[in-house]
Amino acid sequence: MTKIIIDAMGGDFAPKQQVLGAVDALNKDKDLYLILVGDETQIKAELSACQYDKNRVEIVHTTETITMEEIPTKAVKTKKDSSLVVAFKLLKEGKADGLVSSGSTGAVLTAGVLILGRIKGVSRPALCPLIPNHRGTTTLICDCGANLECKTINMVHFALMASAYANAAYGIENPRVGLLNNGTEDHKGLLLQQETNAALKKIDCINYCGNVEGRDLMYGDIDVMVSDGFTGNIATKAVEGCGKAVSTIMKREYKRNLWTKICALFSGGIIKNIRKGLDYEAVGGATFLGLTKAVVKGHGNSKARGFAACIAQAANSVRGNLVDKIKTMIDSVDMDAITAALSAEKTE
Amino acid sequence: MTKIIIDAMGGDFAPKQQVLGAVDALNKDKDLYLILVGDETQIKAELSACQYDKNRVEIVHTTETITMEEIPTKAVKTKKDSSLVVAFKLLKEGKADGLVSSGSTGAVLTAGVLILGRIKGVSRPALCPLIPNHRGTTTLICDCGANLECKTINMVHFALMASAYANAAYGIENPRVGLLNNGTEDHKGLLLQQETNAALKKIDCINYCGNVEGRDLMYGDIDVMVSDGFTGNIATKAVEGCGKAVSTIMKREYKRNLWTKICALFSGGIIKNIRKGLDYEAVGGATFLGLTKAVVKGHGNSKARGFAACIAQAANSVRGNLVDKIKTMIDSVDMDAITAALSAEKTE
Numbered sequence: 001m002t003k004i005i006i007d008a009m010g011g012d013f014a015p016k017q018q019v020l021g022a023v024d025a026l027n028k029d030k031d032l033y034l035i036l037v038g039d040e041t042q043i044k045a046e047l048s049a050c051q052y053d054k055n056r057v058e059i060v061h062t063t064e065t066i067t068m069e070e071i072p073t074k075a076v077k078t079k080k081d082s083s084l085v086v087a088f089k090l091l092k093e094g095k096a097d098g099l100v101s102s103g104s105t106g107a108v109l110t111a112g113v114l115i116l117g118r119i120k121g122v123s124r125p126a127l128c129p130l131i132p133n134h135r136g137t138t139t140l141i142c143d144c145g146a147n148l149e150c151k152t153i154n155m156v157h158f159a160l161m162a163s164a165y166a167n168a169a170y171g172i173e174n175p176r177v178g179l180l181n182n183g184t185e186d187h188k189g190l191l192l193q194q195e196t197n198a199a200l201k202k203i204d205c206i207n208y209c210g211n212v213e214g215r216d217l218m219y220g221d222i223d224v225m226v227s228d229g230f231t232g233n234i235a236t237k238a239v240e241g242c243g244k245a246v247s248t249i250m251k252r253e254y255k256r257n258l259w260t261k262i263c264a265l266f267s268g269g270i271i272k273n274i275r276k277g278l279d280y281e282a283v284g285g286a287t288f289l290g291l292t293k294a295v296v297k298g299h300g301n302s303k304a305r306g307f308a309a310c311i312a313q314a315a316n317s318v319r320g321n322l323v324d325k326i327k328t329m330i331d332s333v334d335m336d337a338i339t340a341a342l343s344a345e346k347t348e
Numbered sequence: 349m350t351k352i353i354i355d356a357m358g359g360d361f362a363p364k365q366q367v368l369g370a371v372d373a374l375n376k377d378k379d380l381y382l383i384l385v386g387d388e389t390q391i392k393a394e395l396s397a398c399q400y401d402k403n404r405v406e407i408v409h410t411t412e413t414i415t416m417e418e419i420p421t422k423a424v425k426t427k428k429d430s431s432l433v434v435a436f437k438l439l440k441e442g443k444a445d446g447l448v449s450s451g452s453t454g455a456v457l458t459a460g461v462l463i464l465g466r467i468k469g470v471s472r473p474a475l476c477p478l479i480p481n482h483r484g485t486t487t488l489i490c491d492c493g494a495n496l497e498c499k500t501i502n503m504v505h506f507a508l509m510a511s512a513y514a515n516a517a518y519g520i521e522n523p524r525v526g527l528l529n530n531g532t533e534d535h536k537g538l539l540l541q542q543e544t545n546a547a548l549k550k551i552d553c554i555n556y557c558g559n560v561e562g563r564d565l566m567y568g569d570i571d572v573m574v575s576d577g578f579t580g581n582i583a584t585k586a587v588e589g590c591g592k593a594v595s596t597i598m599k600r601e602y603k604r605n606l607w608t609k610i611c612a613l614f615s616g617g618i619i620k621n622i623r624k625g626l627d628y629e630a631v632g633g634a635t636f637l638g639l640t641k642a643v644v645k646g647h648g649n650s651k652a653r654g655f656a657a658c659i660a661q662a663a664n665s666v667r668g669n670l671v672d673k674i675k676t677m678i679d680s681v682d683m684d685a686i687t688a689a690l691s692a693e694k695t696e
Contacts, residue, residue: 234579242567
């Protein structure tokens with residue numbers, strides 16, 4: 001049985017959508033056990049209308065909630081009985097193997113590092129969402145905002161962790177890794193990208209394909225894109241905005257007149273499939289890589305379907321031994337040796 | 349008569365598409381005069397099949413072409429009889445008011461600065477493309493790759509220049525300016541974004557709306573997005589890739605089976621409009637802001653239609669007094685006073 005802890009109170013539509021998503025996940029996956037953390041009365045009220053296996057759910061009652069507006073570090077330190085803090089404490093105590101929350105990103109990152117803790121050797125945990133691409137699969141991008149300013153060693157760790165994640169959660173053998181840059185040639189980018197590109201070329205345990213560009217996030221042939229958190233955040237939100245713009249443009253065009261409305265009626269299935277192909281919520285949330293357990297951060301505006309996808313994602317990471325795979329990757333790379341080799345090449 | 353110089357040899361499909369684009373522009377705009385620079389025999393061969401007003405075209409023969417593979421600074425300095433170098437020299441001599449090239453970006457930037465020169469007071473010229481947005485208009489983003497690493501003063505100049513450009517070429521009164529950042533709050537971003545946000549708030553001659561996010565490039569309510577060149581390049585290419593992915597997904601869905609193919613047949617006009625709404629080529633190229641004349645860099649793979657849009661763009665900039673408007677903007681801002689005010693606030 002794979003045990004996942006649910007922060008039932010985090011998110012714009014919590015606890016309703018979180019509880020409905022949990023039920024959906026339970027019904028789809030007979031080997032899943034969920035611990036719902038939050039206001040017991042509210043959770044029970046939502047559950048009462050649902051059909052599910054009651055033997056695979058338990059509720060842990062909490063009295064507080066961390067809101068989007070609060071300062072993360074302060075909230076995590078003071079709100080001891082918040083659903084998020086209690087959820088992370090239960091995870092730390094070994095009550096489950098993974099956690100899902102749609103709460104404030106800052107609070108999840110803070111609680112993840114302060115309460116749960118990071119894997120030994122990982123310089124910086126990082127957020128890794130999935131972006132739908134033109135092939136009908138997804139591209140992972142790491143980091144997308146947990147670490148705005150990065151050093152080469154952080155970037156190398158992002159590559160190792162996201163590579164391990166693509167394999168553990170999505171079964172991709174030898175995932176193709178690209179470095180987000182302003183061009184494909186080796187001399188491209190700022191010092192950080194130039195150094196990271198040189199370092200990644202020296203690492204055998206990943207399938208590094210070199211520099212890639214912004215367009216490769218949705219229209220490339222890579223599985224994993226490595227980036228500093230600032231640039232990754234911009235790129236991720238840029239394609240999200242593009243997807244929304246497409247949706248608006250489609251709606252406008254199909255509603256233009258009677259004829260286009262009739263076309264829309266007949267093309268319903270096609271339009272639905274196109275939207276599905278661009279739906280970043282359906283693919284799940286961002287996994288917080290580098291912690292000692294699998295932690296998934298869902299979108300703040302997650303509905304049941306998206307939240308259920310996040311739970312499945314966490315379960316897949318647990319079953320694919322995400323944490324062990326990251327450990328193996330990190331341990332296998334001797335960063336000091338790589339740094340020495342690179343500086344020796346420079347002096348030559 | 350607005351005179352524009354055309355680098356007829358720059359671009360993947362030059363000179364054919366450049367000449368066809370020039371003819372298209374001439375036929376649409378009776379007040380346009382074009383100087384086509386390049387191989388006379390090839391240009392004449394393309395022109396011979398076209399209908400246009402011969403009194404509004406002249407050809408300047410050159411023997412060399414700068415390719416995409418060449419090192420820009422070296423090529424501009426050594427290929428004295430290349431279409432690009434000759435075009436910029438004619439522009440400098442006052443033979444025309446603007447220039448359009450689809451040649452290598454690096455070569456256009458180099459020739460622009462070395463041969464034509466920048467407006468006095470402009471710290472760094474910058475590339476400013478147009479991105480189609482959900483409103484059916486475009487968002488300008490400046491810089492998108494001419495300056496990878498930037499200081500606050502560069503960013504402030506990007507805001508001033510792009511604001512002047514939105515007004516001069518597109519007639520937007522009081523264009524709304526946003527700073528590309530990883531969140532909207534004032535504390536967001538790296539030191540560069542924090543300082544730029546504080547500085548832009550102190551400038552009266554632009555309509556600064558604060559920090560914006562990646563999604564606002566295509567799904568926001570701003571006219572101008574300010575960014576360092578590295579991040580701007582990533583964001584621009586990210587949405588370009590998203591647009592391409594959408595196109596691929598649409599094709600796949602409409603070709604799925606006989607029924608979807610029939611739907612495609614009937615929805616032809618709608619599909620065309622959706623594509624048009626996302627078509628970054630139709631809106632023109634990137635204007636190189638901060639030079640003493642209007643210079644537009646077209647996409648390397650520009651076809652006639654896109655190249656004609658670039659010519660119209662250059663003509664609009666000339667007629668809207670782009671260069672004078674940038675001069676006025678730059679002169680009106682006392683950067684030293686702003687820097688002093690900001691550091692005084694810090695010490696308080």
